[in-house]
Amino acid sequence: MGGTDGEFGLPRSRAANERLHALVPGGAHTYAKGDDQYPEGLAPVITHGRGAHVWDVDGNRYVEYGSGLRSVSLGHAHPRVVEAVRREIERGGNFVRPSVVEVEAAERFLATVPTAEMVKFAKNGSDATTAAVRLARAVTGRARVALCADHPFFSVDDWFIGTTPMSAGIPETDLTVTFPYGDLAATEDLLARHEGEIACLVLEPATHAEPPPGYLAGLRALADRHGCVLVFDEMITGFRWSEAGAQGLYGVVPDLSTFGKALGNGFAVSALAGRRELMERGGLRHSGERVFLLSTTHGAETHALAAAMAVQTAYTEEGVTARLHALGERLAAGVREAASGMGVGDHVLVRGRASNLVFATLDGDGRPSQEYRTLFLRRLLAGGVLAPSFVVSAALDDADIERTVDAVAQACAVYRKALDAGDPTPWMGGRAVRPVFRRLA
Known part of the structure; x- marks a missing residue:
């Protein structure tokens, strides 16, 4: 997927979000998954995931980070976990x-x-x-x-x-x-x-x-x-x-x-x-x-405990923690290089342990900015990257990292334009993303 601001949209996701809000308070069962955490009209509704990728109801495929609020560290539908779960479900739960x-x-x-x-x-x-x-x-x-x-x-x-x-x-x-x-x-x-x-x-x-x-x-x-x-x-x-x-x-x-x-x-x-x-x-x-x-x-429930045992086996036998750190280090280096190359290295920051990376978006005065975060997320989505954070899963590969870094570079080019203009509003596409913990809706 891809495209410019004028081309990229998620009409089916937008309609699905409206259905959700009509039936589910907040439109999601976890506040951190709410559509207020994403640019206006650009909150994908997911149909399925496999490995490091997810697909939305509009047919777009994304490289996904922070999967399941950091819960899916092996990748979606990991074979070892799925098989363990399937085996126990058939025996009663x-x-x-x-x-x-x-x-x-x-x-x-x-x-x-x-x-x-x-x-x-x-x-x-x-x-x-x-x-x-x-x-x-x-x-x-x-x-x-x-x-x-x-x-x-x-x-x-x-x-x-x-x-x-x-x-x-x-x-x-x-x-x-x-x-x-x-x-x-x-x-x-x-x-x-x-x-x-x-x-x-x-x-x-x-x-x-x-x-x-x-x-x-x-x-x-x-x-x-x-x-x-x-x-x-x-x-x-x-x-x-x-x-x-x-x-x-x-x-x-x-x-x-x-x-x-x-x-x-x-x-x-x-x-x-x-x-x-x-x-x-x-x-x-x-x-x-x-x-x-x-x-x-x-x-x-037996299937959930079986999943936990399969996860522990995967971590110990496959060296998952070391892989998460290696992937995170590669991603962090690429993002920092892309941001620096576009002249926003002091404004788009990657922080945290390599296996648990987050990013910060700062305005022209170096202050955290939800407006610039909105711009950044919007361009990442247009580049096929769903990234409320940069928390990696072990299912990522080199091509996924390269695609992410390319999307970051494109986002940083727009970020530079907004900084030069002193106003990110023209590139936000609507209201700013919002913090989860706030007193008023």
């Missing part, structure tokens, strides 16, 4: 008692993430992370939760969403406090101000930048000193940093951790894992007060 697949999946997960001693599976990350918070409150007898203010999302539940601009419908509470990433002194000050009140520290162990030297170990020491639970949200870092997550890569063991996204390669499976002493409080083999940890009808 949900029973009145645990399936043998549940113990096999637990054994496999704990062998992959040896820093944990017990695991409980669920369907989405929010449930797992909220369960970690509930467990931390139960074992400490404390109510306050301290979460990292620099990380965008932890849960759909009140303890987190109440801290965002989309807090409508949530009773006011002061039980959630925040700390900045990378600043041990500020975190220690927070713990001292709320001495004996904070149940847990919740954070992604790594983000778009590497943890400062000694930071994670310092947090571990602070949590121990102040008697609170250290929770690592490994939804993104799990598998993409290493098979054992960031905790495996950096060698710092949390009390509890949560995994999802890449764990199922698009199938719904998440995990809460951690120390036996804590996790067993949600079980039957202790004499203390019971914790309603996780109890989900579909949390242990």
Whole structure:
């Protein structure tokens, strides 16, 4: 596909989006997939995907990045995963008692993430992370939760969403406090101000930048000193940093951790894992007060657990994490070269670990700009690249990277024109893309 601004359009996708909005609040089941995240009239509605490519209802094929909000790291319809799922579906998916697949999946997960001693599976990350918070409150007898203010999302539940601009419908509470990433002194000050009140520290162990030297170990020491639970949200870092997550890569063991996204390669499976002493409080083999940890009808569907085991096998046998890093490094170098060649190297930036790249679009004054992001996304789509981020999947090949870099170069040429004009509006094609967390629709 391709074409100029005047030629490129998605009439069938636009019509499908209207149907979605008439029936589904927000037009999508995840806010980050909403059409407000894309240029006006250019939000593709997908029919299918294979490998690193997806097709929309208009018949266009795209090289796709950030697949399934970072969940599809092996590529769509990965044969090993599909076969594992097909095999279990034919044997039944949900029973009145645990399936043998549940113990096999637990054994496999704990062998992959040896820093944990017990695991409980669920369907989405929010449930797992909220369960970690509930467990931390139960074992400490404390109510306050301290979460990292620099990380965008932890849960759909009140303890987190109440801290965002989309807090409508949530009773006011002061039980959630925040700390900045990378600043041990500020975190220690927070713990001292709320001495004996904070149940847990919740954070992604790594983000778009590497943890400062000694930071994670310092947090571990602070949590121990102040008697609170250290929770690592490994939804993104799990598998993409290493098979054992960031905790495996950096060698710092949390009390509890949560995994999802890449764990199922698009199938719904998440995990809460951690120390036996804590996790067993949600079980039957202790004499203390019971914790309603996780109890989900579909949390242990056999096909999803089979998908998770197949993903773990693929990562360990095929060297997927190393491949993701190599692909990301190649892509980042190409994008930076293209941006620099078009004179916008200071305005189109690629950031993050190679396996988890994002891009920033800056205006003429070097400030983040949704208007320039809109222009950039519009030109990428016209070039056959669907890229809300530059998060790679292992299914990409050299031709995909080359096609992406070519599309970036074309986008950067238009970006340069907009910078020279001092106004991106003529190249936006309508309203600017919008942040997910905003108070008004």
